[in-house]
Amino acid sequence: MPDIRFTLAEHEDNRRLHLLLGDMNRHIRQIESDLGVRIHNRGSRFHIVSESARTLEQAQTLILSLYRATDSGPLSDEQIRHALVRTEDDCGDEDEDETLILRTPRLRVRPASRNQRTYIQALLRRTLTFAVGPAGTGKSFLAVATAVQMLQAGQVERIVLVRPVIEAGEKLGFLPGDINQKVDPYMRPLYDALISMLGSDRLNTLQDEGRIEVAPLAYMRGRTLNNAMIILDEAQNATPMQMKMFLTRLGLNSRAAATGDLSQIDLPKHQSSGLEQAIRLLRDDPDIEVCRLQSRDVLRHALVQRIVDAYAQDVEPR
Secondary structure: OOOOEEEEEOOOHHHHHHHOOOHHHHHHHHHHHHHHHHEEOOEEEEEEEEEOOHHHHHHHHHHHHHHHHHHOOOOOOHHHHHHHHHHOOOOOHHHHHHOOOOEEEOOEEOOOHHHHHHHHHHHHHHHHEEOOOOOOOOOHHHHHHHHHHHHHOOOOOOEEEEOOOOOOOOOOHHOOOOHHHHHHHHHHHHHHHHHHHHOOOHHHHHHHHEEEEEEEEEHHOOOEEEEEEEEEEOOOHHHHOOOHHHHHHOOOOOOEEEEEEEOOOOOOOOOOOOHHHHHHHOOOOEEEEEOOOOOHHHHOOHHHHHHHHHHHHOOOOO
């Protein structure tokens, strides 16, 4: 059976070795379970056994990468899980494509999986990108990060972020406040992403200058958006007519992205999703790309991935 032997570092560091192994070797057990390998170590000397030579290389790359990460402190379970996804997708730190690291004033955003890498490539290269997948896979966050980078680099003059205002179990009319206060909760996830990348003060300044706009989808009617990055979030809740209206807002030197989760459509049961229709009609256009993210791309708590998988296995109609 193929095996590989290697040493972590010339000088053994017991503290970092313990951080790598985890309490009761739980980090190593997680790697063994996910990659299907057997890992033995004596101090910093490791021996890995597997039926696949490729898996041996993946396991070695992962362990060395995680050991380097211990220089910054303890490893979290989420950090281990994300590293496993990158390694299985051949998307580790060793061959990371610098052009796919999105740079915003407050964050550097890296793809955590092959699907996310493909998605960022599409956002950077295509005029229109559709992204579908479950909650937590980075559909909206990566689109917003791409838009912020493009704005900072002068590739576009403004960012326009829109959402359909769909009442999922609650009536908008019964919410307190004026129309802006009623709509604000629907826009909050977009504001949260922008704040994490720009900070509140910078975001407020850009909004005052008209360089960033966050608005309900209905406000887009009749407009032509030039030199802009336009993102439609929660696009599964746009009707076919609304989706056509959104897509035809695209002006000169503009790009657009529509993101959504087709398993969470809040439209009335008799109403079809505009996102589904648009993908069906436009998927073969060479200037359009459809990116499909999966539960393994989830970047939230590991429980979220298990929840997504559980609901996906439930075949009862909505």
